[in-house]
Amino acid sequence: MTWNATIVGTGLGVPSKVVTNKDFEKMVDTSDEWIRTRTGICERRFIDRDKGETLETIALQAGKKALENAKTKPEDIDLIIFATTSPDTFMPNMSCRMTASLGLVNAAAIDQNAACSGFVLGMHTADSFIRSGQYKNIMVIGGEALSSALDMKDRSTCVLFGDGAGAAIVQAVENADLSKDSVILGSKFYAKADVKESLSMAGGGTRTPYWHEDFAKVGPYIRMQGQDVFKEATRGMVRAAKEVMAQCEVMPSDIKWFVPHQANLRIIEMVGKMLEIPSEKTYINLDRWGNTSAATVITCLAEMEEKNMINKGDLVLMDVFGGGFSYGALLARW
Ligand SMILES: CC(C)(COP(=O)(O)OP(=O)(O)OC[C@H]1O[C@@H](n2cnc3c(N)ncnc32)[C@H](O)[C@@H]1OP(=O)(O)O)[C@@H](O)C(=O)NCCC(=O)NCCS
Structure with a gap:
């Protein structure tokens, strides 16, 4: 079984x-x-x-x-x-x-x-x-x-x-038939330590708790070196998506919907281009939601379902990158 x-x-x-x-x-x-x-x-x-x-x-x-x-x-x-x-x-x-x-x-x-x-x-x-x-x-x-x-x-x-x-x-x-049933076909995740802490929330953890004398210097806020993160995000998302498509023996042209992490439209466009997935197949809600971090891909999927945009049998490629750094992709047949 x-x-x-x-x-x-x-x-x-x-x-x-x-x-x-x-x-x-x-x-x-x-x-x-x-x-x-x-x-x-x-x-x-x-x-x-x-x-x-x-x-x-x-x-x-x-x-x-x-x-x-x-x-x-x-x-x-x-x-x-x-x-x-x-x-x-x-x-x-x-x-x-x-x-x-x-x-x-x-x-x-x-x-x-x-x-x-x-x-x-x-x-x-x-x-x-x-x-x-x-x-x-x-x-x-x-x-x-x-x-x-x-x-x-x-x-x-x-x-x-x-x-x-x-x-x-x-x-x-x-006992699903992977050639036609609606299942998650494959996924691939990696991490690459962000040793420079280019994307961090440094204060408030146990290294620098709220009562610590250094807390005022680091604060409870998100800090980011945007250009460093931009480069890593593009590299990571392309690698993960390519590997998942290869693992599942799927060509970019087979993908019906590309649902990437919504951090920056320029990252999304660059990754789409490198994967040879056209923008018409890419779902965007960044314009209305900004970067909702862990919620980006699922808010896209839920909106697409509300609008009946995804049909049974569609191949949906999710592709993400985040602080840590952590990145990966997942391919599902709807
Ligand atoms: C953050 C980001 C939008 C900045 O865009 P950028 O083109 O790299 O811009 P830069 O950081 O080079 O800044 C260019 C200038 O704009 C300024 N700037 C930054 N934010 C600004 C804002 N909100 N409004 C106006 N100017 C701004 C900068 O201070 C800088 O000014 P300077 O040239 O006088 O120093 C971009 O780097 C990005 O999206 N990075 C990835 C972010 C990401 O993916 N984060 C989450 C990952 S999970």
């Missing part, structure tokens, strides 16, 4: 506050034109604390919708994987929190921190667990409230990120 994983439902969690590039013009020395042309971002969403929104509330919205779309009962979920770099609290972690808010009474719970690669790495983990026969119904959530980690005086980072959440339900299929 063999087991494979299939994606049976997705859901979106949408923060209510919309922040436009024009809003940033009032906070830092920037312009709508600079942000659009250098990144492709027009607006992003932040959780609204005044309305009681947290990462958990938007993840709950995504998780409920995914269960509904997958026609799956909360008690049938046997594992939840929550990918995030911006948990409401480090302890209890997000996946344990969600077992209560979603009523996952029979689930084990894992948080995975792989920054922007988080959701797809979570799907890679879910696929491996299902192939091993260990779990049958897994919820994978990618969610971030990174607005809380933005230095609103640092124009080179604060305009880039947004909040958001999405969830997918992944189910076990017995």
Whole structure:
């Protein structure tokens, strides 16, 4: 008997506050034109604390919708994987929190921190667990409230990120025919240590806790050397996507939808060109969401499903890069 994983439902969690590039013009020395042309971002969403929104509330919205779309009962979920770099609290972690808010009474719970690669790495983990026969119904959530980690005086980072959440339900299929059934066909992940800490949230961990005298120097914020990250992201995403296509014996022309990490439109275009996947096959929501880190790919997939853009049998290639550095790709037949 063999087991494979299939994606049976997705859901979106949408923060209510919309922040436009024009809003940033009032906070830092920037312009709508600079942000659009250098990144492709027009607006992003932040959780609204005044309305009681947290990462958990938007993840709950995504998780409920995914269960509904997958026609799956909360008690049938046997594992939840929550990918995030911006948990409401480090302890209890997000996946344990969600077992209560979603009523996952029979689930084990894992948080995975792989920054922007988080959701797809979570799907890679879910696929491996299902192939091993260990779990049958897994919820994978990618969610971030990174607005809380933005230095609103640092124009080179604060305009880039947004909040958001999405969830997918992944189910076990017995003895699938890999040549035609709807399954995850393959995935490949790598890490390359970011020794220079070109992309980091240095303060608030145990190396420099909040009470430490050095905390004021590093702060609780995301810091980034954008050009270093740009080069590594392009290199990593191209490598991973090429290797997954080779592993699954799939040509770029076979791909129906390319769903890359949404950090910068120029990275997406460059990677697409190097992979020979045309822009018409590439899904973009960066313009409306900014970089939602672990949530980028799943918010794309959930939106595409809401718009009925993905048909049964379509080959969907997900391709990500994130802090750490961590990068990888996953190919699924819908
Ligand atoms: C961040 C990023 C958009 C910057 O674009 P860039 O073309 O590399 O721009 P640079 O960093 O070279 O900065 C060019 C100039 O714009 C300025 N600048 C930076 N942010 C700005 C902003 N929001 N508005 C206006 N000017 C800005 C810089 O200060 C610099 O000015 P200077 O030449 O006077 O020093 C780009 O490097 C990027 O997207 N990198 C990858 C980010 C990423 O993928 N992150 C997440 C990975 S998971």
